[in-house]
Amino acid sequence: MQIIILLIAISLILAIGFLIGFFWAVRSGQYDDDYTPSIRMLFDDEETNSKINK
Secondary structure, eight states: OHHHHHHHHHHHHHHHHHHHHHHHHHHTTTTSOOSHHHHGGGSOOHHHHHHHHO
């Protein structure tokens, strides 16, 4: 029975850690730009074009 209480405590600490990490990422602006990643593949890089032409 003691191991179950220990495992629940460890899982709660881990979940709180992930929740704090998520809130930190949101507050630091990690998820602000939701448009550019969806169109990034449409733009060609200069470096990629020069390698193809050689």
